[in-house]
Amino acid sequence: MSIRESIASGKLHGYRRGLFESLSKRWVFVALTVVPALAVFVFVNLFPMMWAFAAAFFEVGAFQPTWQWTGLENFRIVLNDSRFWDSLRRSIIFAVGSVVLQVIAGTALALLLNRSFSFKRAVRAIALLPYIVPTAVLSFVALWMGNARYGIINQLLTQAGLIQEFVAWYGSLNLAMPSVIVTSSWKFTIFVTIIVLARLQSIPPSIYEAATISGASKIDRFVDITLPNLKGVLFIVVLLRGVWMFNKYDIIYILTNGGPVNRTTIASIYAYRTAFSDFNLGRAAAVSTLLFILLIGAALVYFHYFEPSQEVRVE
Amino acid sequence: MSGSTPNTPMDFWYNLPYESRQKVYNWMLNLILSIGLVIVLFPIYWMLATSFIPPTELFSVPNPLVPTNPTLESYIAVLDTDVLLWYRNTVIFAGGVVTLTTVAATLGGYGLARLDIPYKKTFARVILFGYMFPPILLSIPMFIFWRQIGIINSLPGVILAQTATTLPFSLWLMWQFFQTVPYSYEESSRVIGCSRFQAFYEIALPLAKPGMIAVAIFSFAIAWGAYTIPSILLTNSSNWVLTLGLYSFTQAESVLWGQIMAASTMLVLPTFAFVYYLQKYILRGFQATRI
Numbered sequence: 225m226s227i228r229e230s231i232a233s234g235k236l237h238g239y240r241r242g243l244f245e246s247l248s249k250r251w252v253f254v255a256l257t258v259v260p261a262l263a264v265f266v267f268v269n270l271f272p273m274m275w276a277f278a279a280a281f282f283e284v285g286a287f288q289p290t291w292q293w294t295g296l297e298n299f300r301i302v303l304n305d306s307r308f309w310d311s312l313r314r315s316i317i318f319a320v321g322s323v324v325l326q327v328i329a330g331t332a333l334a335l336l337l338n339r340s341f342s343f344k345r346a347v348r349a350i351a352l353l354p355y356i357v358p359t360a361v362l363s364f365v366a367l368w369m370g371n372a373r374y375g376i377i378n379q380l381l382t383q384a385g386l387i388q389e390f391v392a393w394y395g396s397l398n399l400a401m402p403s404v405i406v407t408s409s410w411k412f413t414i415f416v417t418i419i420v421l422a423r424l425q426s427i428p429p430s431i432y433e434a435a436t437i438s439g440a441s442k443i444d445r446f447v448d449i450t451l452p453n454l455k456g457v458l459f460i461v462v463l464l465r466g467v468w469m470f471n472k473y474d475i476i477y478i479l480t481n482g483g484p485v486n487r488t489t490i491a492s493i494y495a496y497r498t499a500f501s502d503f504n505l506g507r508a509a510a511v512s513t514l515l516f517i518l519l520i521g522a523a524l525v526y527f528h529y530f531e532p533s534q535e536v537r538v539e
Numbered sequence: 540m541s542g543s544t545p546n547t548p549m550d551f552w553y554n555l556p557y558e559s560r561q562k563v564y565n566w567m568l569n570l571i572l573s574i575g576l577v578i579v580l581f582p583i584y585w586m587l588a589t590s591f592i593p594p595t596e597l598f599s600v601p602n603p604l605v606p607t608n609p610t611l612e613s614y615i616a617v618l619d620t621d622v623l624l625w626y627r628n629t630v631i632f633a634g635g636v637v638t639l640t641t642v643a644a645t646l647g648g649y650g651l652a653r654l655d656i657p658y659k660k661t662f663a664r665v666i667l668f669g670y671m672f673p674p675i676l677l678s679i680p681m682f683i684f685w686r687q688i689g690i691i692n693s694l695p696g697v698i699l700a701q702t703a704t705t706l707p708f709s710l711w712l713m714w715q716f717f718q719t720v721p722y723s724y725e726e727s728s729r730v731i732g733c734s735r736f737q738a739f740y741e742i743a744l745p746l747a748k749p750g751m752i753a754v755a756i757f758s759f760a761i762a763w764g765a766y767t768i769p770s771i772l773l774t775n776s777s778n779w780v781l782t783l784g785l786y787s788f789t790q791a792e793s794v795l796w797g798q799i800m801a802a803s804t805m806l807v808l809p810t811f812a813f814v815y816y817l818q819k820y821i822l823r824g825f826q827a828t829r830i
Binding site for chain 2: 250253254256257258260261262264265267268269270271272273275276279333336337339341345346347348349350351352353354355356357358359360361362364365366367368369373374376379383410418421422425463464467468471473474477478491492495496499505508509511512515516519520523
């Protein structure tokens with residue numbers, strides 16, 4: 225029933241009484257709104273996490289249902305495993321490399337798209353496409369394009385004279401990690417672009433006009449208007465992308481499966497192998513608990529030093 | 540142009556009239572943008588082209604940039620597999636994740652923004668910490684729980700599981716979004732006699748449409764391309780989504796590139812129409828969130 229109808233039909237008093245009795249209604253409303261989201265969150269995020277925290281202290285095989293208490297043994301083994309530390313180092317390289325590339329390229333692309341040019345609607349749509357290309361599709365296309373014997377990238381680069389012989393982009397020791405970073409950034413840069421572009425559009429043009437009239441150069445306008453407005457979005461984008469790239473699994477699994485010679489075995493691949501190749505779920509849980517603690521710590525430091533106290537809104 | 544003769548390129552540049560300089564500047568930026576667009580488009584184009592190259596010609600180097608004798612061979616070969624079944628599964632899966640995420644995030648975001656709940660700010664922040672746990676490890680306990688309650692290897696089960704990767708950000712986004720919808724509209728509707736629910740349903744919800752569409756697109760992009768969680772929870776190939784099916788075209792000795800690209804094209808192309816028509820909502824949805 226619409227507002228106008230309810231007023232017309234004289235139900236006004238009933239509803240106002242309902243308003244005064246809001247305490248009882250309030251809890252119904254809480255149950256209707258917050259509780260479903262909370263229930264799903266608890267069930268699919270919190271429960272599995274709690275399970276993993278608990279399992280980290282047990283010997284849990286993949287096939288036997290009984291848990292054997294081992295205390296801190298899992299953590300001790302993982303922390304003494306040099307492969308864990310190597311994979312952690314690679315995760316950090318992968319995450320930092322990807323985030324830097326994505327934030328710079330994504331912001332640049334957003335700035336380029338935020339101007340006026342012909343075919344704006346179509347060009348913008350094209351630029352946003354990579355974000356909905358499934359990661360598995362991207363990985364296979366990249367594998368095919370970067371193929372060491374038949375890849376189109378090798379063909380084009382040889383024809384252009386940039387390389388002498390075909391390169392195994394995902395198979396050579398030194399190129400594998402950069403190739404994986406660039407490949408994943410092709411897609412995830414667009415997440416940065418979408419959010420930054422959205423923010424750029426909400427900056428009123430009148431501010432730029434006023435600045436121009438007062439004699440501000442292009443660079444002045446960028447530094448004093450655009451950047452402060454982007455501070456808030458960049459803060460959250462760096463956080464989310466950093467966490468997501470750190471925990472990325474599927475793209476590396478398909479592109480290199482951790483190879484060549486473990487050069488792209490990041491921590492999530494290491495954890496996967498601990499669980500599904502060694503069938504040691506307890507130790508895998510310990511790995512993920514350690515990664516979780518590490519990320520929480522990094523996030524808290526990040527919040528402490530970089531969270532914009534109050535987002536600058538020049539309006 | 541001013542009188543002095545240009546000696547260096549910089550002098551020449553600054554002697555040009557403002558309009559010409561602006562034009563050159565704009566063209567340079569357009570050039571950079573076009574390079575960016577080529578980088579974006581080329582992999583998509585090459586996927587499309589490969590799917591039409593006859594499989595026997597794939598390994599003759601160099602490949603022509605435009606397929607010389609295009610054929611539908613790869614598509615026909617792909618249709619012989621379970622690809623349509625996987626496609627159907629993908630559609631149901633993505634639809635389920637989008638619906639569950641959007642409904643839960645919209646209701647939850649409204650509740651968090653409008654109701655006085657103790658510690659809600661802490662809660663809204665802690666939600667993002669749900670992302671700190673690697674999804675691949677989230678799927679192990681899920682596998683065990685899901686098996687116990689009997690929703691392993693089923694689409695509803697995997698829909699619920701995938702929501703773990705979409706809900707936290709979506710909930711946080713809607714919470715932010717509802718803060719930008721003026722509460723005074725709802726208050727005045729309450730004053731003239733609306734119930735709380737009516738104020739939500741008839742006032743706040745329509746105003747929150749751009750945010751809901753942004754959430755729907757975000758969760759669609761994740762669900763349509765999901766790989767990690769389905770790969771653990773869907774062990775039976777008749778329940779696979781198409782991203783898992785792609786892997787079946789890689790065999791021990793050879794990879795059927797033509798078929799992979801044909802199936803990928805089928806998976807990717809329909810979604811491009813969405814982006815074109817919904818791009819203004821994508822931007823508007825993220826815009827009002829003030830993040």
